[in-house]
Amino acid sequence: MRFVLAIVAFVVAAVMIVAGIAQRTVFAPPSQLTATANVSGDARYVVIAGSALNAHTGQQTLSVTGAEDPAAQVVAIGRTDDVTAWLGTEKYVAVGYDSTTGSLTTRMVTPKADSGSTSTPSPGATAGATEGTSSSAAGPNPTGSDLWLEEYDGQDAQVTRMNIPDGVSVLVASDGTKPAPSTITVTWPVDSSTPWAFPLIIGGLVLLVIGIALYLWGLYTHRRSRGPRRKSGPKMPKLPKAPKYKPTSEVETTPRGRRSTRRARVIAPAVLVGALTLSGAGATFADETPTPTPTPTPTSTTTAVPKPANQLPPAVTVPQLERIIKRISVSAANADAKADPNLAKQRFTGAALQLREANYAIRAKKADQPALPAIPSDPIVLSLPQATDSWPRTVVAVIEMPKDAEGKDQAPQALTLVQDSPRDNYMVEYAISLEPKAKVPNLAPASIGAAAVRPDSKLLALPPNQVAAAYGDVLMNGDQSKYASLFSADGDTLRTAVGAEWKAQQKAAVPATASLTFTSAVGPNPDVAMATNDSGALVWVDLQETQQLKVVEAGAEVNAGPTAAALGVASSKTGVETTFGYQLAFYVPPAGSDAKITLLGFAQGMIGAKEIQ
Structure with missing residues (x-):
C-alpha cells in the first residue's frame, strides 16, 4: 500500500x-496589449481621444514614428476642449478605439468655420486610411504653447509614457508645415502574474x-518482513473426544465453539453500535434547536459627492503654471539683460510692458537708474487660476524673491497673467511687489480656481472699475478725500511716498518762476478682479499720475530732472509734463463689510515726459 x-x-x-x-x-500570458493606427496622406495634426487611451487600464505608452523631421515632432497633452479650441478650423485626424476589433480607428475631422472648434469624434469611427489635409497655408505650431498640460518635443516625443484621464486628449504634430508622424502605437500593460x-x-x-x-x-517494511522464521515441532496427539451433551428442551441451548464465539462477538458490537446510533440520533434530535436567521447588519456606504454641473475647470494646473513661470522668467531675463523692448513684448503687455519699456529707455541714458525687479522662476508661493473654459483667461501667481546683493530680503513678486486666445501665450499684465504688511485673504485652492468678478460689480465695497479713480483721489487729497474712509492707511507705503503731504512739499519747493500741479487719471489698461472666499475680490488697476511743471514768468526756464531728460526732455522755457504709471493691487471687501480696501502691493515709475507747448 x-x-x-x-x-x-x-x-x-x-x-x-x-x-x-x-x-x-x-x-x-502576454505582458502588454498593443494597438496601431496608420495615418495616410499629409495630415498635419492627429488627436488621440482620452477614451481611446483609456480603453484598457494601466499606464499608456505612446509611440509615434514616420515623421519627415523627427526633431520637429511634438506630442502635446491638453484638455480635449482646449485642444480643439487651439486647432480652430484646422483639419485633423481623430484617433479612437474599437473595442470589438481591439484596434485604433482614424477619422478625418473638418471643424466648422463658424464655431472655430469641434469635439473629438467618438471612437466608433471606421478604421482605415484617411485622406490628406495638406494645403498651401502653414498651420500653427503647437511647440511651446502655454495651453498644454504636458509637452514632449523631438526625440522625447518618440516614446511617451502617460496616464491620461477622461476629458484629456493628446495632440501629435510637427511644426505645422510638415505632416504629423504617420504611425501611432498605443501600448497598455497587462497583468501577467x-x-x-x-x-x-x-x-x-x-x-x-x-x-x-x-x-x-x-x-x-518489506525487507523486515522477509527475515528467517522458526519451524514448528512435532504435532501433539489428538485428545479423545468427550461425549456430547444433549440438552433437554427445557434448557436454553448456548452455542459453543469458535464459530459461536465469533458470532457472539459480531452480534454484540453490532447491537452496541445500533444502540449508540439510535441514542445518538435521539440526542441529536432532542438537542437540535432551530437556528434563528441572523438579522442583516446595515453597512454604511460612502457615496462620492458629485461635482456641480456648472463647475468650471481651472485655467491652468500647478505644474503647468510652474512651466509657464519658468518660460516667463527666461524671457524677462533676456529682455532685461539687453534692455530690448521687442524681447519684452514676447511676455509682457499692458501696464507691465509700458513700465518696462520706459525703464529700458531711461537706463540707456542714465546709468545709475535701477532696473525693475527680475521675475524669478520659483518658488511659487501662491497660485490662483481663473475657473473658466473660455477666453481670455487670467492667472495670478506670487513668487518668492531671493535675497538681494546685500543679503536683505526682497518683497515677493505678484504677477497677473492673461491669455487672450487659445493660441496666445500667457502675458504679464501686472507685475508688482507686495507690501511688507500685506495680508492676502483666503483664496480658492489652485485645483478649483476662482471666478472672475465683473468690473461693475455692486457686490463689493467699491466696484473694481472705480477703485483706481478713488485711490487716485486719496493720493491727491489725503484724509480730505471723500474716499479716504474706504481705504486703509495702515501699511500703505505708497501713500506715504507720493501722497498729499509729499505733493505739498514738492509744490513748496518750486521757485516763483514756475508752478507745479498734479492730476490723476485711470490708465488705459483693463482692470482685473478675482473673487476671494469671503465674497470679496483681489483687484488690479492701472493708475496714471501727471505732473505739470509750467513756466509762469517770461524768460524763465525749468529743469525737468535726469529721469525726464533720459526720456527726451531735459529743460524747457514753457514747461515739462511727466507721467508716472502705478500698477496697484488691492483687496476689496464685500459690500456691507466693516473691512476697508487694502493696498496689497504696487509698482511705479516714470513712463513718459514731454514739453508743454
Missing part, C-alpha cells in the same frame, strides 16, 4: 511541478518528498 501511495504522490508531484513551470513559460505557479511548484516538491518518504518506508 505504501508503494501505491508513493507512486500516486510521484505522479501528482510531477503534474503540479510541470503545471507550475508551464504557467511561467509556455502558458504565460501567475499566482498559482509558485504554489504548484512548491506543493509538487512537497509531494515529491512525501512520495520518496513513503517509498523508503515501504521498502524498509
Whole structure:
C-alpha cells in the first residue's frame, strides 16, 4: 500500500511541478496589449481621444514614428476642449478605439468655420486610411504653447509614457508645415502574474518528498518482513473426544465453539453500535434547536459627492503654471539683460510692458537708474487660476524673491497673467511687489480656481472699475478725500511716498518762476478682479499720475530732472509734463463689510515726459 501511495504522490508531484513551470513559460500570458493606427496622406495634426487611451487600464505608452523631421515632432497633452479650441478650423485626424476589433480607428475631422472648434469624434469611427489635409497655408505650431498640460518635443516625443484621464486628449504634430508622424502605437500593460505557479511548484516538491518518504518506508517494511522464521515441532496427539451433551428442551441451548464465539462477538458490537446510533440520533434530535436567521447588519456606504454641473475647470494646473513661470522668467531675463523692448513684448503687455519699456529707455541714458525687479522662476508661493473654459483667461501667481546683493530680503513678486486666445501665450499684465504688511485673504485652492468678478460689480465695497479713480483721489487729497474712509492707511507705503503731504512739499519747493500741479487719471489698461472666499475680490488697476511743471514768468526756464531728460526732455522755457504709471493691487471687501480696501502691493515709475507747448 505504501508503494501505491508513493507512486500516486510521484505522479501528482510531477503534474503540479510541470503545471507550475508551464504557467511561467509556455502558458504565460502576454505582458502588454498593443494597438496601431496608420495615418495616410499629409495630415498635419492627429488627436488621440482620452477614451481611446483609456480603453484598457494601466499606464499608456505612446509611440509615434514616420515623421519627415523627427526633431520637429511634438506630442502635446491638453484638455480635449482646449485642444480643439487651439486647432480652430484646422483639419485633423481623430484617433479612437474599437473595442470589438481591439484596434485604433482614424477619422478625418473638418471643424466648422463658424464655431472655430469641434469635439473629438467618438471612437466608433471606421478604421482605415484617411485622406490628406495638406494645403498651401502653414498651420500653427503647437511647440511651446502655454495651453498644454504636458509637452514632449523631438526625440522625447518618440516614446511617451502617460496616464491620461477622461476629458484629456493628446495632440501629435510637427511644426505645422510638415505632416504629423504617420504611425501611432498605443501600448497598455497587462497583468501577467501567475499566482498559482509558485504554489504548484512548491506543493509538487512537497509531494515529491512525501512520495520518496513513503517509498523508503515501504521498502524498509518489506525487507523486515522477509527475515528467517522458526519451524514448528512435532504435532501433539489428538485428545479423545468427550461425549456430547444433549440438552433437554427445557434448557436454553448456548452455542459453543469458535464459530459461536465469533458470532457472539459480531452480534454484540453490532447491537452496541445500533444502540449508540439510535441514542445518538435521539440526542441529536432532542438537542437540535432551530437556528434563528441572523438579522442583516446595515453597512454604511460612502457615496462620492458629485461635482456641480456648472463647475468650471481651472485655467491652468500647478505644474503647468510652474512651466509657464519658468518660460516667463527666461524671457524677462533676456529682455532685461539687453534692455530690448521687442524681447519684452514676447511676455509682457499692458501696464507691465509700458513700465518696462520706459525703464529700458531711461537706463540707456542714465546709468545709475535701477532696473525693475527680475521675475524669478520659483518658488511659487501662491497660485490662483481663473475657473473658466473660455477666453481670455487670467492667472495670478506670487513668487518668492531671493535675497538681494546685500543679503536683505526682497518683497515677493505678484504677477497677473492673461491669455487672450487659445493660441496666445500667457502675458504679464501686472507685475508688482507686495507690501511688507500685506495680508492676502483666503483664496480658492489652485485645483478649483476662482471666478472672475465683473468690473461693475455692486457686490463689493467699491466696484473694481472705480477703485483706481478713488485711490487716485486719496493720493491727491489725503484724509480730505471723500474716499479716504474706504481705504486703509495702515501699511500703505505708497501713500506715504507720493501722497498729499509729499505733493505739498514738492509744490513748496518750486521757485516763483514756475508752478507745479498734479492730476490723476485711470490708465488705459483693463482692470482685473478675482473673487476671494469671503465674497470679496483681489483687484488690479492701472493708475496714471501727471505732473505739470509750467513756466509762469517770461524768460524763465525749468529743469525737468535726469529721469525726464533720459526720456527726451531735459529743460524747457514753457514747461515739462511727466507721467508716472502705478500698477496697484488691492483687496476689496464685500459690500456691507466693516473691512476697508487694502493696498496689497504696487509698482511705479516714470513712463513718459514731454514739453508743454
